[in-house]
Amino acid sequence: MNDNIAQIHTTRESWLQAAVHALEPVFSKAGFAIPPVKLSCGWPASSSPRSTLGQCWPRERSGDMVNEIFISPRLEDPVEVLDTLVHELCHAIDDCHSGHGQDFKDIAHCVGLEGPAKSAHATEELKVRLMMIAERLGNYPHKAIVFPPPRASNQQRSKARCGQCGYEVSLLKKWESMGAPICPKDNIRMEEVGVSIESALSPEEEQARKEKDREIKRAVC
Structure with a gap:
């Protein structure tokens, strides 16, 4: 198959799974292997859904004993989804043991993330690569869910x-x-x-x- 031809995905999960496969060279070049993961588009189990873009669950919390990753329905831009996915895969590699501690920071830095650990995001160099991957993956089959404005308090x-x-x-x-x-x-x-x-x-x-x-x-x- 010609890698330059954009793929067609009918489900978000299919797109995300293909994205993990496309990201494997990014991690293997840095010396890391992506473990088996399950991916879904969904809200985080805790924290504010307005601000949490992704969540990775440790293997012990999964009935299938794999890391389960959720990408927020707020995201629809393929590059932003990939950026968040890279962050969550860093958690999956150390099975969430370090949270946003030093082990996570080391992995994130090696694969091309920068900024504070909790909001670590792609460097410009990695972002270019994510854009190329997004082009090959084709459209992310999802439209963002938009939150209503906060309710006004009493007058x-x-x-x-x-x-x-x-x-x-x-x-x-x-x-x-x-x-x-x-x-x-x-x-x-x-x-x-x-x-x-x-x-x-x-x-x-x-x-x-x-x-x-x-x-x-x-x-x-």
């Missing part, structure tokens, strides 16, 4: 503050009608302080802030 969030010492508490909406509580220090009724949602971050801004503050997790093992 009015109330707090109560002591006018004397500044002690402050948040008020649950269902208790607001009963009025502000008594300050435990000064024994006087506190004053209600409304905080409108417009003065806080919007849901989109809050989500962006959270995603910026934490590294994208590619695996929890």
Whole structure:
């Protein structure tokens, strides 16, 4: 078969399995053998599905005693899928024993990943190779699942503050009608302080802030 002709895959699992075969030279050149793996497109068992791009399970957790790898349904770009798959295969090689520790870092570095261990991704050199592999594999038969925007919180969030010492508490909406509580220090009724949602971050801004503050997790093992 002509390697330059793009393959046609009707299932995501078929594409991913072919991808592992295509990635074998990348790992063998670095001195590593890819163990038997099962691959699926699916959400991680833990962590946030919004940020976890892949997950590898150790062999002891599989009834077939093989590493099971899941690629997030958020991904549809073939190169991004391959990039994440390389990361997860690094976990499979050491059977998830080191997590994102030194053994994982050594494997990842040797095969061409860079950056913090939890979000290790392809170097520019490896990315070029992944693009070539993606071209041979053909279209990844999957369209990304898009999360809805985070729900907006209540239009009015109330707090109560002591006018004397500044002690402050948040008020649950269902208790607001009963009025502000008594300050435990000064024994006087506190004053209600409304905080409108417009003065806080919007849901989109809050989500962006959270995603910026934490590294994208590619695996929890």
